Amino acid sequence: MGDGLQDALTAFASGKPVCVFDAENREGETDLLYPGAHAGPAVMRRLRQACGGLLFLAIGHEVGEAFRLPYLQDLHSDEGLVSKHPVLQALQTNDLQYDTRSAFTLSINHRDTFTGITDRDRALTTRRFAELTAEVLAGGFDESERLRRLGAEFRTPGHIPVCREAEGGLARRQGHTELAVGLARAAGVVPVVIGAEMLQPDGDAALPVRDAEAWAAEHGIPFVHGAELVHHLAATKA
Numbered sequence: 001m002g003d004g005l006q007d008a009l010t011a012f013a014s015g016k017p018v019c020v021f022d023a024e025n026r027e028g029e030t031d032l033l034y035p036g037a038h039a040g041p042a043v044m045r046r047l048r049q050a051c052g053g054l055l056f057l058a059i060g061h062e063v064g065e066a067f068r069l070p071y072l073q074d075l076h077s078d079e080g081l082v083s084k085h086p087v088l089q090a091l092q093t094n095d096l097q098y099d100t101r102s103a104f105t106l107s108i109n110h111r112d113t114f115t116g117i118t119d120r121d122r123a124l125t126t127r128r129f130a131e132l133t134a135e136v137l138a139g140g141f142d143e144s145e146r147l148r149r150l151g152a153e154f155r156t157p158g159h160i161p162v163c164r165e166a167e168g169g170l171a172r173r174q175g176h177t178e179l180a181v182g183l184a185r186a187a188g189v190v191p192v193v194i195g196a197e198m199l200q201p202d203g204d205a206a207l208p209v210r211d212a213e214a215w216a217a218e219h220g221i222p223f224v225h226g227a228e229l230v231h232h233l234a235a236t237k238a
Contacts, residue, residue, distance in 0.1 A: 005232055008222035012187035017046075019198075019216040019223045020179050021209050029053075029197045030212035031176050032221075035184060036130030036192035041119040043194070044126070048119075050215075053197025053206075057126060057162045058180035059105075060191030063133050064164040067150050068143065069105040071164060103166070103177040109158030116159035125160045128153055130192040137190070165191070170230050179226050182233050 008018045015038035021030045032051050034043050047055055059069075073093050075081065082088045093102055109116035110125040132153060136146050165181045166173040180193040198207040198215070207215070216223040 004222060005224055005228050008183070008224045009187045011222050012183055013189060017043075017221050018183060019212060019221055020176070020183060020226060020229070021212065021223070022174065022176055022179060022226045028209070029176070029206040030209060030223075031180065031195045031197055033058075033180050033183065033193050033195040035187075035189045036126050036194050037134070037190060039123050039126040039130070039194050041123045044119040044122045047194065047196040050198070051196035052199035052201065054161065055122065055194065055196045056177075057108075057129065057160050058103075058177045058191075058193045058195060059133070059162060059164055060181045060185070061165045061167045061169065062137065063191060064105060066133070066136050066146055068147065069162065069164055071102070072104045072106070073102045099173070099175060103163040103173075103175060105162045105164045106156045107158045107161045108154045108156050109160065111153055111155055113159075122160055125154070125158065126192075126194045129160075130190055133192050134190045160194075170233055174226060174230060179229055182229055183224070186229070186233060186236070 012018050012033075012035060015035055017032055017034050019030050019032055022028070032047060034047075036057060044055070063069075076088045077092060096102065108125060108129065109121070110128050113121035113124060115121065116125065132149060136149065141149070163177040165178050166175075170178045170182050172178075176195070176197075180195055181191045184191045184193050198212050199205070200207050213223050
């Protein structure tokens with residue numbers, strides 16, 4: 001394992017941020033990521049001010065299974081819903097340029113939020129979802145109790161879009177969702193990660209990787225390329 005990746009795992013394990021670049025031949029984007037359980041208002045503020053892209057919550061496949069969170073693409077292509085709402089057929093996702101399917105599942109707000117969009121509100125939603133996930137994964141609750149606990153604290157739709165890892169993780173799909181969750185697992189933290197894509201502050205595209213690396217270095221944030229993380233996780237499984 002290289003020093004850069006080790007620094008990233010050490011930082012993430014202690015609740016600090018890490019920048020992850022996927023690949024030039026995929027989205028070509030760098031995400032700034034934080035462990036969900038460490039999300040306070042200052043974290044949300046930094047994500048929206050330093051990045052400019054969508055704030056999203058990446059969750060592990062086991063988290064999606066525990067809470068029975070459907071992929072929106074599957075939900076929106078359900079025959080019954082399409083029959084009732086023909087617009088879903090017109091808007092079907094069949095032309096993604098970077099992948100074969102979307103990772104988005106439901107969006108959420110904590111029930112104690114007001115609008116859900118403020119830094120305080122989004123931090124509460126993120127942190128409590130990560131904490132609840134840790135409780136549920138460790139608690140051995142049956143499905144009805146897991147859903148009861150989820151519904152007692154959260155509602156949908158909300159202002160935190162959630163992206164669910166593909167089953168098999170990075171061995172199957174090497175998107176930012178899988179990279180974020182893979183980073184969390186490698187660092188030994190709950191697989192719930194808050195992040196945002198870094199965009200050009202004065203342009204129309206993703207922040208070039210060299211600029212993202214320079215920004216990370218300036219702020220003392222470890223920078224990882226997706227290929228490093230994929231290789232490390234594959235080696236640890238071998």
